[in-house]
Amino acid sequence: MEDNQEFFDWIRDIQRSNQPEADKLKEFFGRVTVQILEYGEKEIELARAMQDRESLVKHQIKLETIKTARSIFARGFQIATGRTAWDEQDKR
Numbered sequence: 001m002e003d004n005q006e007f008f009d010w011i012r013d014i015q016r017s018n019q020p021e022a023d024k025l026k027e028f029f030g031r032v033t034v035q036i037l038e039y040g041e042k043e044i045e046l047a048r049a050m051q052d053r054e055s056l057v058k059h060q061i062k063l064e065t066i067k068t069a070r071s072i073f074a075r076g077f078q079i080a081t082g083r084t085a086w087d088e089q090d091k092r
Contacts (some may be wrong), residue, residue: 026077026085033070037063 010031014024040063047056074085 020081022077022081026073029073030070030086033066033073036066040066 011028014027017024019027040059043059044056044063047053047059070086077083077085
């Protein structure tokens with residue numbers, strides 16, 4: 001995860017921006033969930049390296065849950081705004 005001060009500065013920048021609220025929410029949700037996915041992928045690699053099957057399954061479930069939440073959010077954003085939430089390379 002990134003430096004907390006950098007993260008809070010980023011949040012403040014979003015709050016102060018002139019973007020529509022839906023875009024602010026999209027940006028926040030997108031960044032936070034991508035960070036969770038990146039961290040989770042590292043946890044999966046560690047669990048595999050340690051041959052910890054229980055932890056591996058737990059982290060895989062968590063990642064799939066976050067991916068599902070991103071998909072649900074993206075669909076809701078598209079319904080609400082008529083635009084896609086993230087570029088293809090950002091979808092996980």
